Amino acid sequence: MTVFERLKEAAREDWTRYVDHAFIRRMEAGTLPEAVFRAYLVQDYLFLIQFARAYALAVYKSRSLEDMRTAQTTLNVIMDEMKLHVRLCERWNLSPATLEATPEHQATVAYTRYVLDCGLSGDLLDLHVALAPCVIGYAEIGRRLAPALDAAADHPYREWIGEYAGACFQEAAGAAIAHIDRLAERALTARRFDELVGIFAKASRLEADFWQMAFDIAEERRNDPAG
Numbered sequence: 001m002t003v004f005e006r007l008k009e010a011a012r013e014d015w016t017r018y019v020d021h022a023f024i025r026r027m028e029a030g031t032l033p034e035a036v037f038r039a040y041l042v043q044d045y046l047f048l049i050q051f052a053r054a055y056a057l058a059v060y061k062s063r064s065l066e067d068m069r070t071a072q073t074t075l076n077v078i079m080d081e082m083k084l085h086v087r088l089c090e091r092w093n094l095s096p097a098t099l100e101a102t103p104e105h106q107a108t109v110a111y112t113r114y115v116l117d118c119g120l121s122g123d124l125l126d127l128h129v130a131l132a133p134c135v136i137g138y139a140e141i142g143r144r145l146a147p148a149l150d151a152a153a154d155h156p157y158r159e160w161i162g163e164y165a166g167a168c169f170q171e172a173a174g175a176a177i178a179h180i181d182r183l184a185e186r187a188l189t190a191r192r193f194d195e196l197v198g199i200f201a202k203a204s205r206l207e208a209d210f211w212q213m214a215f216d217i218a219e220e221r222r223n224d225p226a227g
């Protein structure tokens, strides 16, 4: 069993609430309201900028070239993901100017700064465990949603699902699972494992809050279109 599988098992409820959120179920069915997806896209752009900083921090916290290279590879994947975002946003009529001008929502700040703090106050293993729900969770979600694309030729979220179900993100998730195992090899006591479960569960809850934020922003706009 990998350390990731053990973490997922120990934080089962929080993990399920994240990967099985209404956002994902409605995206799979193609019934996720466009306004919700657009709110998500804008915040996710701002989120990715902070996550790039977290991977830069992982480079800094690395004590071996191998760990550095692993962090660098993921940083490159994020840079590619940003391109997907700008392209997707354009298709959804969200200009780069809109992305730049939108302030970060509290849920975006809470999640990204939590991860950065795990890395700043902890070691490389703490940081990679805080990053795990993001990298490994999205790959799991991509695999789960991929069959929906075969069922609907004109699926509205085809590009997003295709990206995360694609080889690049699946490989990044596999590498992240192996990397956590490698980092944990040295001294994974029961107490240390419990600490890591705390980090993993918290990051999973912050991912679920991120999906929920998109519904909340869309709802606020509906009630106050000028706001």
Ligand SMILES: Cc1ncc(C[n+]2csc(CCO)c2C)c(N)n1
Binding pocket: 044, 047, 048, 051, 074, 077, 078, 081, 133, 134, 135, 136, 138, 139, 169, 172, 207, 210
């Ligand atoms: C809220 C949120 N969580 C996770 C991801 C996915 N993601 C962000 S960085 C990264 C690492 C590169 O593999 C991955 C997979 C996202 N876009 N937005």
